[in-house]
Amino acid sequence: MPELPEVEALKEFLTGHLVGRQIVRVLPVAISVLKTYDPPATALEGGTVTAVQRHGKFLDLAADNGLHLVTHLARAGWLQWRDRLPDGPPRPGRGPLALRVALETGEGFDLTEAGTQKRLAVYVVTDARQVEGVARLGPDPLAADFDEQRLAALLAGERRRIKGALRDQGLIAGVGNAYSDEILHAARMSPFKLAASLSPEEVHVLYEALRATLTGAVARSRGVAAGRLKAEKKSGLRVHGRTGQPCPVCGDAIREVSFSDSSLQYCPDCQTGGKPLADRRMSRLLK
Known part of the structure; x- marks a missing residue:
């Protein structure tokens, strides 16, 4: 997408x-x-x-x-x-x-x-x-007035997991499944962490990862012909869509959690203290 x-x-x-x-x-x-x-x-x-x-x-x-x-x-x-x-x-x-x-x-x-x-x-x-x-769009995360304090205010009342909050277009405009995975990997944060539970230090790290991930992706895409943008996006992803491949940071295998119509990818060593997240769909298949 x-x-x-x-x-x-x-x-x-x-x-x-x-x-x-x-x-x-x-x-x-x-x-x-x-x-x-x-x-x-x-x-x-x-x-x-x-x-x-x-x-x-x-x-x-x-x-x-x-x-x-x-x-x-x-x-x-x-x-x-x-x-x-x-x-x-x-x-x-x-x-x-x-x-x-x-x-x-x-x-x-x-x-x-x-x-x-x-x-x-x-x-x-x-x-x-x-x-x-x-x-109904929320603020653009690359806008000049989207600062760390604004992100903290947006997340303060969120009862959802941070992965879902980042993907909510009414909360923050433009981030989807792929870049939310990339942002959370850069922030070394579990996608299942509750958004409202983030400490000020964690909000700071998440904000820096959000801005750096998106500005880096925009810079890589700038000047690329429309027909090549899909390939450019895929080549720049570090964890999303790379289940089973080694994490480019630590070398641990990228893991996946599957949902009804989508999936997320993450690095256990970088993001969840080495613990794999429960994949309910895969667990049912193994029973």
């Missing part, structure tokens, strides 16, 4: 490729991708892109006709830039193509989604805050 660093990189990439360009066609291929219908997606046609913004994991393309094309790529969605779009309209079918945006220059981009669960979402609105997911 694209998270804050990848969406930030897409924002920068699209700013250089879209701003000042006129949109000539918006072609929905999978109707399910459109979450708004008034104004229609075709109302963007003829507008010139004036800005590209990021709200958490949402991309926001603003046009001079007062409309915004807001996109959430969800788990399996992606944006594919094309220096030259194919001739003729795309054919609806079972392929991954969900929506195509064509520019006057012949360039454009496709929004695609792999898999059978279709969660990619596109909204055409007059204000990005009309999108419920944008309106």
Whole structure:
């Protein structure tokens, strides 16, 4: 799933490729991708892109006709830039193509989604805050005013485990499953630790890990072509998605805890005092 660093990189990439360009066609291929219908997606046609913004994991393309094309790529969605779009309209079918945006220059981009669960979402609105997911976002962790005291205040009343708190978009915008694993590994903190139980010293360590992990990932992604961002993200991960591989810090084997539709990865030696966390799904399989 694209998270804050990848969406930030897409924002920068699209700013250089879209701003000042006129949109000539918006072609929905999978109707399910459109979450708004008034104004229609075709109302963007003829507008010139004036800005590209990021709200958490949402991309926001603003046009001079007062409309915004807001996109959430969800788990399996992606944006594919094309220096030259194919001739003729795309054919609806079972392929991954969900929506195509064509520019006057012949360039454009496709929004695609792999898999059978279709969660990619596109909204055409007059204000990005009309999108419920944008309106409920918490503060951006890379914003200038997101300091250690603000993180402490956000976590003070949290009864959840720190892993879940970091992933809550209403609490902190932009951090998902992968980077929450990376942040907690950098902070040497158990993902099951209760958020409200953190001491001031632990909040300090977590804050430093949060900022360093995200700024480092953004720096690695900056200037990378849109089509290579997924590979760049994967290559930079130290624990997430690396179950069974040695921890790059201590050499212990990375462990996994599985849930119904996701999993987390961690290093027992670095994060939990050498103790493996209970994996209920795996435990049931072993009975």
